[in-house]
Amino acid sequence: MRPLARTRPVLVLAVCVLLGVLGGVLVAAGTTPVYSARAVGTVVPRGTSTDLTAASYAREYGRIATDPAVLGPALTAEHVELSPQRAASALTVSVSADAPTIEIVARDTSAPRAAQLANLAMDALTNYVAPHQRDTRVEVIRLVPATTPAAPAWPDTRLDVLIGGVLGLVVGALPAMLLRDRRPPMSPVPAGLGGATTQPTHDWAPLAHARNGGGSEPRDDG
Numbered sequence: 001m002r003p004l005a006r007t008r009p010v011l012v013l014a015v016c017v018l019l020g021v022l023g024g025v026l027v028a029a030g031t032t033p034v035y036s037a038r039a040v041g042t043v044v045p046r047g048t049s050t051d052l053t054a055a056s057y058a059r060e061y062g063r064i065a066t067d068p069a070v071l072g073p074a075l076t077a078e079h080v081e082l083s084p085q086r087a088a089s090a091l092t093v094s095v096s097a098d099a100p101t102i103e104i105v106a107r108d109t110s111a112p113r114a115a116q117l118a119n120l121a122m123d124a125l126t127n128y129v130a131p132h133q134r135d136t137r138v139e140v141i142r143l144v145p146a147t148t149p150a151a152p153a154w155p156d157t158r159l160d161v162l163i164g165g166v167l168g169l170v171v172g173a174l175p176a177m178l179l180r181d182r183r184p185p186m187s188p189v190p191a192g193l194g195g196a197t198t199q200p201t202h203d204w205a206p207l208a209h210a211r212n213g214g215g216s217e218p219r220d221d222g
Contacts, residue, residue, distance in 0.1 A: 013172040020168020024160040033152035036107050037115040039122040040144035043100040049137035051100065057138045058100035065093045065104060065125045074124030080116075091121055101143065111149050118146035 043058040045051060064070055068084035075082055092105045102125070106118035119142075126140045133139050 009175075009177070012175050013169070016172025016175075017165050017168040020164035020166070020171070021161055022164070023168075024162070024164025025157070027160050027164070031154075032109055034107050034109060034154045035111040035114040035149045036105055036153035037111075037118040037146040037149055038144075039104045039106075039118040039142065039146040041102045041104070041122050041126065041140055042143045043102070044139045044141060045137065046133065046139055047137045054100040054138050057136055058102055059095050061125060061129060061140060062093050062095035062102050064128075065102065065121060066091050070124050070128045071121060074120050074127065078116075078120055080120065082117075087117060087121070090117060102140070104146075106146065107153070111152075115146040115148045122146075 043054040043061065045054045066088035068088070071084040071087050075084060075087060080087075090107050092107075094103045094105075095101070096103070102122075104118050104121045104125075106114045106121065108114040108117060122142050122145075126142060129136070129138075129140050
């Protein structure tokens with residue numbers, strides 16, 4: 001029973017980690033995959049315009065890229081049955097701090113639709129600012145078109161399994177520690193076992209009494 005008591009905390013911890021890993025696998029398997037596609041555009045200076053001007057316009061164009069006035073005409077022209085507001089909620093726009101580039105990322109449960117939406121948003125921005133090129137002296141061109149993603153961006157099965165395993169480790173640590181503290185104490189070794197020796201008990205009183213002259217009272221011969 002003693003070896004079982006020693007291994008019980010380890011078994012509890014191992015079971016909790018295993019359950020956490022299985023939970024991560026189930027979460028990943030039961031989650032609808034979401035695909036992500038990325039289109040990159042750049043703002044190019046024209047005429048007397050400079051790179052600094054292009055970078056400034058890139059920031060401004062990044063702010064209006066998901067505006068309904070920009071997305072609406074493109075959605076209608078491509079016969080996409082999606083409202084501008086719904087399309088904007090599936091888009092993420094970022095502008096580089098080092099170059100006048102605009103990145104549009106689209107997310108959708110369909111991989112081809114994600115790529116279509118990212119390219120549509122970039123083309124919508126290009127077409128929206130094109131009539132103003134004479135005034136702004138900059139042009140937006142699509143630098144990298146979005147391609148159909150081969151794998152979903154979410155869920156990440158490996159990440160879910162890792163998180164599940166860590167959670168199982170944390171949850172199982174407490175009962176494992178409690179079981180370790182509640183282990184039965186070691187039974188005492190009986191007397192006379194374990195190589196213990198007993199010393200004989202001597203009564204030194206008679207010997208001391210004899211050395212003192214027998215210890216008898218002096219006799220009165222008179």
